[in-house]
Amino acid sequence: MTQLEFDHILSCIDALSPEQMRQLRGELEAKLATKATPAGPSLDPLDVPSRLDALRTLRDGWLDGQGTAPSPGGLDWFAKVFNEFYPDDLPPPYIYPVAEGGIQLEWSIRPREISLEILFSDRSAAWHSLDLETDEEESQSLNLDEPGAWDWLAGRLTAMIGAAG
Incomplete structure (x- = not known):
């Protein structure tokens, strides 16, 4: 794929509505979850420990030559507090890297789209x-x-799940 073709795809994605973005993300996640790679089956996007381990493989420049890789220490800290404080009865988030070196958690709880951007530098x-x-x-x-903070997060997610149900 040429850079021009890639830029065209990105401009098309920018024009999508939030509903279309949700649909596209769902379809892509489904394809990634079922597609086999040379290393074996693809990562389940909702398996938090495996997803955090996969993020450890990122290197600086992971985003088209830009993008800071999440720090191993930050990922270790987050894995520990997530495991300790995030309730098992709540839906697991999708986890993505952000260009600044942190991570973003996302939930789709209709009709809401929720994100939580984690900054390792101050653990906020x-x-x-x-x-x-x-x-x-x-x-x-x-x-x-x-x-x-984790109690607040669990309470808000629980309330939104209840409102959606």
Whole structure:
């Protein structure tokens, strides 16, 4: 694929609505979850420990020559606090790297799209929720070293799951 073709694909993606983006993401995740690679079956995008391990393989420049790789120490810290504080009865998030070296967690709980960007440098997180039907937004800063932040996160996810059900 040429750079021009790749740029064209990106411009088409930029034009998608939030609903179309959700559909595209779901289809891509399904293909990635079932497609075999030379190393074996693809990673389950909702297997948090495996996903964090996969992110350890990223190197600086992972995003078209840009992008800082998540730090091993940051990933170790997050794996520990996530395992300790995230309730097992809540849906696991999708986890993606961000260009600045952190990670982003995402949940789709209709009609909401939720993201939590994790900053390893100060162990904080930025919560963002968007209701796709009403355009209502919610934002919150969290200190993930505090158990109360995890309680707040679990409470908000639980409330949104209840509202969706």
